[in-house]
Amino acid sequence: MEIRNEVDIATAGLPVPATVTPRPRVVVCMTNHERPDCARINQEIIKLNYAAPWPIVHACSDPTYEPHMEDVLVRCQPRTIIYGALNLLQQSCRAAVEIYNPQYLLHIEADTWVFNQEIITRYIDLLDRHPEAHLAASTWSTDQRPQWRRLHHPFAKVKLGLASIASAVGNDFYVKRKHTLSTQFFIARNDPRFFTMLDAVQPTIDNTLEYDFYQGFVKEFDKRGIIHIKEREPVHPDNRHWCPALTLHAQHWPEQLPRPADVPADGRPHPGVSGQYDIPGKKEVLAAHGFKHVGPAMRQLLDASDTSYYNPKAKRY
Structure with a gap:
């Protein structure tokens, strides 16, 4: 297990690839701000239950986080939400190349769980068969x-x-919003041009990171460089918090809550409501899937009668 600190992206230059034989096919680039419990369970899903062993490089800006099952922990400074998300993404991918130099970088936010590794592998195989493509991602539409x-x-x-x-x-x-790319979950071909693009992304006040990421990627690689993860398109509203076709679970609530009498059930907007009364929580989907190997963080959530401990500083709804 290796711990390193973030680098200054503005002055670091392109990452220097590690000399590794044979090169790993995939490295997981996990990013996390204030969702430590999601991160631990995500690591247990990958490390204990994925058939193919994939190293995890975890970029984290929570100073209280303690290492769990990741192979590399990159400690980062907290920043505002968009700049922080971009920095974590840059730091995790950079460290993955400098330590492992894999063929592909799988970026996934800590609270975004993908239960079935074969679904991810299917898109990696598509990238293998289409050398002109450098990214598999959904739009943020x-x-x-x-x-x-x-x-x-x-x-x-x-x-x-x-x-x-x-x-x-x-x-x-x-x-x-079709001219966007999800930064929450994507697979990128490890190519110096990807880092030229990624390190040059500058968040704009009037747009989302997903828009700026798309603009930078298309400028560098063209639209033909994208393989769309169509199962999740459009993302909003139905596929934002979960996408059963991908076995993807990104809901922020640890358990589904009973619907209050004053909250409409017809999907009308309501203050503080984002799906916690309609979509199962992390606890329910974890139990329903029934992983063969249950890690300590999984067990804690599955057995919890009170989930207030879960990601205590993070927004849930």
């Missing part, structure tokens, strides 16, 4: 139809009708 249905407005009904016709012929005008 939004299907507007659920919102239109809630409006009960004549114009919204017209748009829904047009969307139905357009969808039948392969047009998805009802999906917005």
Whole structure:
């Protein structure tokens, strides 16, 4: 187990690849700010239950975090949300190349669990077969139809009708923010140009990191460099917190909560509601999957009668 500190991306230059024979096919680049319990369970999923052994490089900006099952821990300084997320992403990928120099970098945020390794491997195989592609990721897009249905407005009904016709012929005008790429979960080919792009990303005030990541990637590699993870597109609203087709679970709540009487069940926006009354929590999906090998962090959550201990400083809903 190795512990290192972050580097200054602005002055470090491109990462110097390690000389490793044979090169690992994949290294997991995990990033985490204030979700230590999610990170520990994610590591147990990967280390104890994935058939193929993948090293984990964990970039973490929580100064109280103690190492668990990661192979490398990169301690980073806390920053504001977008700059912090970008820095963790840069630091984890850089360390993975400098220590392991794998063929592929699997970036995954600590609270984003993918239960089935074979799904990830399938996309890596696609990248193998398409050398012009350098990234497998979903867009960070939004299907507007659920919102239109809630409006009960004549114009919204017209748009829904047009969307139905357009969808039948392969047009998805009802999906917005298509010029984005999820930074939450992606697979990147290990290529110096990827780091030229990644280290040059500058968050913009008016846009999301997912937009800026897309702009930088397409400028460097073109749109043909992307293999879309279509099972999760569009991400919002239905695939944001979980995507059963990918066995992906990114919900922030440790357990599903009973719905209060004053919270509508028709999907209308409500203050403080993001899915915790409709979507199972981490505890429920972990129990339902039934992993063969249960680590100590998994066991703690599965046995907990009170989940207030779980990621105590992180936003849940």
